[in-house]
Amino acid sequence: MTRTVAKKAAAPKKVAEPKKAAAPKKAAAESAPLATSEPATKARRTPAHGRVSLVAAGPGDPDLLTLRAAHLLSSAAVIVVDADAVGIARAQAADDAEVIVAVDAAGVPLDQAGRSALVVEAAREGRDVVRLMAGDPVLDGTLHNEAAALRRARMDFEVAPGVSDVTGIPAYAGFGLTGGRTRQVRIIDANDTQLPWPDLAAERVTLVFINGADRAVDIADQLLAAGAKASLPIAVTRRGTTVDQRTLVSTLEEVRAAAKAARQAGPGIVVVGDVVGQRDKLDWFEIKPLFGWRVLIPRTQDHSGPAMELLRDHGAVPVEVPTISVEPPRTPQQIDRAVHGLVSGRYEWIGFTSVNAVRAIREKLQEYGLDARSFAGLKVAAVGEPTVAALVEFGVRPDVVPSGEQTTSALLEEWPPYDSLMDPINRVFLPRADIATDTLAAGLGHLGWEVEDITAYRTVRAAPPPAETREAIKTGGFDAVLFTSSSTVRNLVGIAGKPHQTTIVACIGPQTAKAAEEHGLRVDVLAASSTVPDLVAALAAHGEAMRVAALEAGDGSWRPSRRRAAARRRAT
Numbered sequence: 001m002t003r004t005v006a007k008k009a010a011a012p013k014k015v016a017e018p019k020k021a022a023a024p025k026k027a028a029a030e031s032a033p034l035a036t037s038e039p040a041t042k043a044r045r046t047p048a049h050g051r052v053s054l055v056a057a058g059p060g061d062p063d064l065l066t067l068r069a070a071h072l073l074s075s076a077a078v079i080v081v082d083a084d085a086v087g088i089a090r091a092q093a094a095d096d097a098e099v100i101v102a103v104d105a106a107g108v109p110l111d112q113a114g115r116s117a118l119v120v121e122a123a124r125e126g127r128d129v130v131r132l133m134a135g136d137p138v139l140d141g142t143l144h145n146e147a148a149a150l151r152r153a154r155m156d157f158e159v160a161p162g163v164s165d166v167t168g169i170p171a172y173a174g175f176g177l178t179g180g181r182t183r184q185v186r187i188i189d190a191n192d193t194q195l196p197w198p199d200l201a202a203e204r205v206t207l208v209f210i211n212g213a214d215r216a217v218d219i220a221d222q223l224l225a226a227g228a229k230a231s232l233p234i235a236v237t238r239r240g241t242t243v244d245q246r247t248l249v250s251t252l253e254e255v256r257a258a259a260k261a262a263r264q265a266g267p268g269i270v271v272v273g274d275v276v277g278q279r280d281k282l283d284w285f286e287i288k289p290l291f292g293w294r295v296l297i298p299r300t301q302d303h304s305g306p307a308m309e310l311l312r313d314h315g316a317v318p319v320e321v322p323t324i325s326v327e328p329p330r331t332p333q334q335i336d337r338a339v340h341g342l343v344s345g346r347y348e349w350i351g352f353t354s355v356n357a358v359r360a361i362r363e364k365l366q367e368y369g370l371d372a373r374s375f376a377g378l379k380v381a382a383v384g385e386p387t388v389a390a391l392v393e394f395g396v397r398p399d400v401v402p403s404g405e406q407t408t409s410a411l412l413e414e415w416p417p418y419d420s421l422m423d424p425i426n427r428v429f430l431p432r433a434d435i436a437t438d439t440l441a442a443g444l445g446h447l448g449w450e451v452e453d454i455t456a457y458r459t460v461r462a463a464p465p466p467a468e469t470r471e472a473i474k475t476g477g478f479d480a481v482l483f484t485s486s487s488t489v490r491n492l493v494g495i496a497g498k499p500h501q502t503t504i505v506a507c508i509g510p511q512t513a514k515a516a517e518e519h520g521l522r523v524d525v526l527a528a529s530s531t532v533p534d535l536v537a538a539l540a541a542h543g544e545a546m547r548v549a550a551l552e553a554g555d556g557s558w559r560p561s562r563r564r565a566a567a568r569r570r571a572t
Helices: 002-015 020-031 033-045 067-075 084-094 112-124 140-154 166-173 213-225 255-262 274-282 305-313 333-344 356-366 385-394 407-412 439-446 467-475 486-496 508-519 531-552 560-571
Strands: 052-056 078-081 097-102 131-134 158-161 185-187 205-210 233-238 246-251 268-272 294-299 317-322 324-327 351-352 379-382 427-433 449-462 478-484 504-507
Touching: 033 486, 052 067, 052 140, 067 084, 067 131, 078 084, 084 097, 084 131, 097 112, 097 385, 112 131, 112 140, 131 140, 166 205, 166 233, 166 268, 166 333, 213 255, 213 268, 233 274, 246 255, 246 274, 255 407, 268 274, 268 317, 294 305, 294 486, 305 317, 305 531, 317 427, 324 486, 333 356, 333 427, 333 449, 351 356, 356 385, 356 427, 356 449, 379 385, 379 427, 407 439, 427 439, 439 449, 449 486, 467 486, 478 508, 478 531, 504 508, 504 531
Parallel strands: 052 131, 052 158, 078 097, 078 131, 185 205, 294 317, 294 478, 351 379, 351 427, 427 449, 478 504
Antiparallel strands: 205 268, 233 246, 233 268, 324 449
């Protein structure tokens, strides 16, 4: 983005060409040199700097970032960010942007002077800078301090406010701030030591205490002493709007016991008032079927984006672990000859069983300066939605795709037998992995086709994940694991060990489930059809059933990892 800005700045010099038409103005300027030299001197005195923007990250959910904030972040050359908002910065930043976390070498947050120095230094280098502030800087006073520092440095700036903690967190907790008889809202800093408690104990008022989560019991005691009703509802929400959100709901009289039983700690807000009762009807976030679940996704080279997004929609925290590395064949001559045959009309059909096969052929064609037009006159078969999507992206629409289950057996049922009268050529090209089974090739042989089963790529195990991830896998730190192929089962166990017995095992199809069972895993969830959306939907249904059963049993913890942790505490 720095280069783009430089081009825009240089544009006027190129446009101002027809000076002859402006001769009278030029003569006038020459006759009054003092009048024209003064503005030029002023321009030189004005320090040039890049654009500076003060941006609010919001209460926590990255999707609550405003459109203006997202635009500023994506076009910034430098982002100076608080440690709590690093994930948002990296998700929105351009590939060549510099993300600077405002902490010192020991990880301690910098003071105001240190943060401002980072912003000013980058801006004076002519780069566009975004100062991304965690939470709600308009509410907590951070915006005032940051803006004042820029004014002292004689820097112009823009402000992009975000969703406020005061409204965003209650909305995610399942209630508003007014309604019924309540028509007033008071926002209070719980750190204030001189609060007028008798005034705050008035009825028909909603009290929102920022910085109040760890002082909820003291707040309740003070309100009770000031004459508030013992039955008045109180809600304590920590990590609001994120998948780690936890809301404790009680009354002023009972919150001490409830807080002790919940064993929660950390920053958050406290809401006191009758509006908390709206949660019975409006709660929508914390009741998602996989809310807060850490779901492990062992993956191949293919990105697990669709699965990750679907899991987040159900409230889960997906974690990817690469299990397979895809590499070219050791001897490329065979695939080279096959690609030449593809172009010269050697084959009647080509069959794709994976995204990696599509990628391998696409890269080989591009190596020779060819594109999707090389498939002209060739019939194409494919299995699996990701495989079909990869082909369509390349510009190739398959002729045959299974209508139901996306398996090689289903593909064989759709594949027409060889007919010497209708088919001028009887050869089929199958570009596949070195470890692929011969089920498809054997089936096509029975249909009368001559199959050239070519190794287009090799799959090797990826490096083991970090030690903390391996420990979480073995000790039940993950609530569920999502297996999308037999190879992901074999390779995860090989590089990280078997998932703990409390971890829910979800498999995409019968072959994957069989591989899991062969490795001693209990399969809890099997997709209705061999697609990622069905696999995630099946896991969500299983999670919902667990949640309902736990609530009926009076147990608010239905996450497998939490149950494991609770069992360890009881044993201790």
